[in-house]
Amino acid sequence: MAAPHPAPLPVKHGERENTVIEVSGAEKVFANGTRALEPIDLGIRQGEFITLLGPSGCGKSTLLKMIANLLEPSSGDIRWWGKGFDHVGEDGKKLVFVFQDATLMPWASVRGNVRLPLDLAGAERKLADARVDQALALVGLSKFDLSYPRQLSGGMQMRASIARALVTEPNVLLMDEPFGALDEITRNKLDQDLLDLWYEKKLTVVFVTHSIYEAVFLSTRVVVMAARPGRIMREVKIDAPYPRNEAFRVSQEFAMYARDLQLLLAEASAAGAVED
Amino acid sequence: MSLDSKFMAFAMPVGVGVILLSLWEFLVWFYQVPKFLVPAPSLVATTLVQDWWLLFSSLWVTLKVTFFAFFLSVVIGTLVAFLFVQSRVVEMSFFPYAVLLQVTPIVAIAPLIIIWAKDTNTALVICATLVGLFPIISNTVLGLRSVNPGLLNLFKMNKATRFQQLVRLRIPSAAPYFFGGLRISSGLSLIGAVVAEFVAGTGGSGAGLAYQILQAGFQLNIPRLFAALFLITITGVLLFLLMVALSRLALGGWHESELVPEA
DSSP states (O other): OOOOOOOOOOSSOOOTTOEEEEEEEEEEEOTTSOEEEEEEEEEEETTOEEEEEOOTTSSHHHHHHHHTTSSOOSEEEEEETTBOGGGEEEETOOEEEEOSSOOOOTTSOHHHHHHHHHHHTTOOHHHHHHHHHHHHHHHTOGGGTTSOGGGSOHHHHHHHHHHHHHTTOOSEEEEESTTTTSOHHHHHHHHHHHHHHHHHHTOEEEEEESOHHHHHHHOSEEEEEETTTBEEEEEEEOOOOSSOOHHHHTSHHHHHHHHHHHHHHHHHHHHHHHTO | OOHHHHHHHHHHHHHHHHHHHHHHHHHHHHHTOOTTTSOOHHHHHHHHHHTHHHHHHHHHHHHHHHHHHHHHHHHHHHHHHHHHHHOHHHHHHHHHHHHHHHHSOHHHHHHHHHHHSSSHHHHHHHHHHHHHHHHHHHHHHHHHHOOOHHHHHHHHHTTOOHHHIIIIIIHHHHHHHHHHHHHHHHHHHHHHHHHHHHHHOOOSTTOOHHHHHHHHHHTTOHHHHHHHHHHHHHHHHHHHHHHHHHHHHHHTTTOGGGOOOOO
């Protein structure tokens, strides 16, 4: 197994060596004895777009949930901005989780849904309204603010979910296969918009997917994981300039990265199969 | 739904009703059935008009008991449901007794309640409340527990307080179930009131519809019995429709049960 790459840096977001999240030796063993993750080391730097790519059962969602503090590691440690999770939220340092499903409240309008995090935090009404307008504009849902979730397509529901994440003005976006349930055309569009958003807002994103193409298109760095037990197999730096667009998707470079990842994934699956 | 099918939804059952009533009228006339066995619908209608004040004042008595009991069922049922979802221990300890209350026939305990209660009206309200209570409890508990786990996670991640969770998440999630409970409970409160009146058999000025049915039966005044029966049925239907309207008002904007399929 190759050693992890040295820390790669995104092209434009150059706050150097600025580690946002540091996973050190974190592992997860579930109560029934299943070993979901071997001890993981992973540093996530300011402005990176990291993708966790792997077959089902490789623990990529588990890792993301530990990073979101939705799950606790069985052993090992995770630091956020060099501190424990209790300090997240201090000096405007926020991370936010985007679910696999849009997870919207069916009884509330799009506006009501996007407002929710601000309402829960007790934000002042006028300020909240302005922030909601901004977030809706960012995802292109301004005209649908009074619609109910059931009136929206799957892609638009996902946009609303992302708007709800953005409304708190987070530094870090943790996304668990957010576009997995969408058709490819909608997914490509949302990938593009997400990438533009990340670029403009200088966000840090950790993104879980099992789509190689999505991983290549989006990421500054792809973390390839293998299953049984879940572990990091290799990290691949995607060294293509931003902003990326459709031209990148059909380039030779893109195809080469996709090929490399395909081979790595095949290797990851084979490694898993031996232990079955 | 088009206007046409809306009209049909109204016209078809009314048509069936008219045909059945005509058939009834015809058979009674054809076979010369005596009115103390089966009165013709026309005679029932005439009796309803003639005895209107007597029947209406009885209906009013029954309605008062029904509404009061329904109100109590909703208030107590909702409170109990909230208590139950606060902790599993409370629910585990007390839910079987709520079921016990539900499965005990009200006719069997009504005499006891009538003996224990200070006056008959209180007894009637207690009986009807006991009947109407359970659907509210069980439906509201189910609703308060039927929260989308993803949304619950979202609330937790946003550090929502227990109160915020309750008001913004649990109560809206429970609303469709609660309104389902209302529909069942409104009808049951009426049935409870009538059954309790039967057992109590109260006379005098405060007599409800059940009393009129009993009296009409003793006197073989079958047309009046039918008229009273008709009033109870109509009241039940109206109560149900009222609950449907309430539920549409509250859930029409979002819940699947109230959606009109798009043609």
